[in-house]
Amino acid sequence: MGAVTDDEVIRKRLLIDGDGAGDDRRINLLLKSFTKWCHSPGSPEEGFTQYQRMLGTLAQCEFSMGKTLMVYDMNLREMENYEKIYSNIEQNITSAHDKIAECKKEIQRAKRIRKNRQEYDALAKIIQQHPDRHETLKQLEALDKELQHLSHIKENVDAKLELRKKQFHVLLTTIQELQQTLENDEKLDDDQSQESPAQNGE
Amino acid sequence: MFDPFQLALTNVSLPWHRLCPQLLHMSVFSQSFSPCGRFLAAGNNYGEIALFSLAAALSPDATTANQKPVLTFTAHEGPVFSLLSTDSVLLSAGNGEVSAWNWTELIKKNVKPLWTKRPNYKSSLEIPEINSMAINPRDDSLAIGAGDNNVHILDLEHGAFKATLQGHTDYVHCVCVREREAELLSGSEDGAVRMWDCRTGQSVHCIEVHKYESCARPQHGKWISCLTTDSDWMLCGGGPSLSMWHLRSLSPTSVFPLSGCQRQAAFHQDMILAVGDGAFVSHCLLGGEVKGQIPCTPPSLNTLKLNTKSSEHRVLTVGGGSSKIDVFTNLSYRAFSLSF
Numbered sequence: 001m002g003a004v005t006d007d008e009v010i011r012k013r014l015l016i017d018g019d020g021a022g023d024d025r026r027i028n029l030l031l032k033s034f035t036k037w038c039h040s041p042g043s044p045e046e047g048f049t050q051y052q053r054m055l056g057t058l059a060q061c062e063f064s065m066g067k068t069l070m071v072y073d074m075n076l077r078e079m080e081n082y083e084k085i086y087s088n089i090e091q092n093i094t095s096a097h098d099k100i101a102e103c104k105k106e107i108q109r110a111k112r113i114r115k116n117r118q119e120y121d122a123l124a125k126i127i128q129q130h131p132d133r134h135e136t137l138k139q140l141e142a143l144d145k146e147l148q149h150l151s152h153i154k155e156n157v158d159a160k161l162e163l164r165k166k167q168f169h170v171l172l173t174t175i176q177e178l179q180q181t182l183e184n185d186e187k188l189d190d191d192q193s194q195e196s197p198a199q200n201g202e
Numbered sequence: 203m204f205d206p207f208q209l210a211l212t213n214v215s216l217p218w219h220r221l222c223p224q225l226l227h228m229s230v231f232s233q234s235f236s237p238c239g240r241f242l243a244a245g246n247n248y249g250e251i252a253l254f255s256l257a258a259a260l261s262p263d264a265t266t267a268n269q270k271p272v273l274t275f276t277a278h279e280g281p282v283f284s285l286l287s288t289d290s291v292l293l294s295a296g297n298g299e300v301s302a303w304n305w306t307e308l309i310k311k312n313v314k315p316l317w318t319k320r321p322n323y324k325s326s327l328e329i330p331e332i333n334s335m336a337i338n339p340r341d342d343s344l345a346i347g348a349g350d351n352n353v354h355i356l357d358l359e360h361g362a363f364k365a366t367l368q369g370h371t372d373y374v375h376c377v378c379v380r381e382r383e384a385e386l387l388s389g390s391e392d393g394a395v396r397m398w399d400c401r402t403g404q405s406v407h408c409i410e411v412h413k414y415e416s417c418a419r420p421q422h423g424k425w426i427s428c429l430t431t432d433s434d435w436m437l438c439g440g441g442p443s444l445s446m447w448h449l450r451s452l453s454p455t456s457v458f459p460l461s462g463c464q465r466q467a468a469f470h471q472d473m474i475l476a477v478g479d480g481a482f483v484s485h486c487l488l489g490g491e492v493k494g495q496i497p498c499t500p501p502s503l504n505t506l507k508l509n510t511k512s513s514e515h516r517v518l519t520v521g522g523g524s525s526k527i528d529v530f531t532n533l534s535y536r537a538f539s540l541s542f
Contacts, residue, residue, distance in 0.1 A: 122455035
């Protein structure tokens with residue numbers, strides 16, 4: 001209770017004026033009746049009744065003090081409770097903030113994934129429009145084979161043509177040579193027949 | 203402070219001089235986010251660029267004043283058809299020339315351009331418009347799709363035009379860069395999407411989209427006005443329906459049943475966002491289904507941009523045939539509109 005000044009006491013008393021009015025008056029009355037009872041010359045029954053009455057008032061005062069103490073305890077505990085709830089709510093707020101940030105990141109990821117999927121779908125649509133690779137490869141192979149076959153035939157035909165050309169060439173040159181030889185022979189014969197009449201005429 | 207001579211020099215237009223009819227006929231053609239992601243630059247058909255502060259407009263205590271630009275200035279004499287941001291610079295294209303503005307200076311409301319360059323157009327009769335620009339980060343070059351049927355390549359480091367890609371027979375509507383393969387794609391009014399090799403400058407492939415039966419819409423025409431790629435896949439549309447192509451096999455994988463002509467499309471996570479004719483943003487799945495169409499204020503849309511550079515201001519903004527730019531914080535609905 002140390003250095004509690006009068007001012008503070010008066011201030012506190014004025015503050016709890018509303019509640020304290022009844023109790024304060026009761027305590028004052030008790031003190032007054034106590035002093036009166038101490039100094040009263042009255043009969044022992046009166047003194048006894050007075051004493052009983054004072055005990056009653058004292059009990060009332062004690063009762064009200066007990067009540068106030070309990071209310072004070074209750075308030076303290078309520079304060080603790082509220083503090084707990086308050087810190088709980090704060091924690092919830094921060095965790096909700098964190099969750100919101102997480103969800104935002106998730107949304108970004110999901111949007112990227114969706115964009116990729118849509119791009120994939122768009123490309124797939126186009127690719128579907130083009131014919132299958134295996135079929136095209138098979139067609140290419142078949143065309144290749146045909147090409148080879150046809151070039152083979154062409155080579156054969158070319159070779160035959162060359163051969164026939166050469167054969168004809170040989171034939172024609174032989175014929176020409178024969179013609180030459182025949183002409184030469186004829187000329188020789190003519191010369192010979194011209195020479196012999198000349199010899200015979202001599 | 204409001205010295206008219208000073209203001210005339212810096213080309214800042216005063217808001218109370220803007221008459222109502224001007225706002226009525228305004229169209230937003232291009233948008234670009236700042237490298238920090240906190241500002242949006244938008245270009246309109248009057249040649250003005252407006253800077254909006256996204257941080258202010260998206261803050262919980264934003265007012266209608268925050269939905270107005272923090273800075274508006276006239277950048278070009280013709281409409282600003284294309285805006286592009288690098289790490290520190292805003293590139294704007296209008297009236298046949300490209301201007302560069304430093305972002306930090308713009309944020310400080312200093313509207314002096316760093317440089318203005320004009321590609322060497324062969325014809326001097328009329329000035330071709332620049333319809334689209336794209337940056338190739340590999341060699342720090344800027345591809346410019348112009349109305350003279352060519353794609354001009356500007357080397358940003360040295361500031362000189364290093365190549366001209368010729369091949370299209372009509373003006374180039376859109377260009378985009380295929381990063382992984384170091385190729386450039388360009389879509390043109392002549393209905394062809396050409397793929398150019400960045401190193402040799404030759405046209406590697408030419409896809410005539412209108413010749414494919416599944417995509418062609420002869421009633422709209424054959425021009426390609428919208429092109430975007432993510433290296434493996436390409437979205438293109440315009441006269442023909444918006445279609446998704448697989449670039450390796452050069453074949454169309456999905457055609458999207460959107461009725462109007464699409465002017466800009468983008469890949470976003472697992473979806474495709476497309477804008478064009480019609481007062482809505484179409485959300486489509488890669489398979490070809492249209493998941494939904496989100497209504498917007500402008501009657502038709504020209505430009506769509508996602509703020510991927512910032513984590514707190516991750517918004518989608520669309521602009522088109524009105525002075526309002528719709529901002530979407532959640533892709534499913536329009537949050538609010540910025541207005542010029």
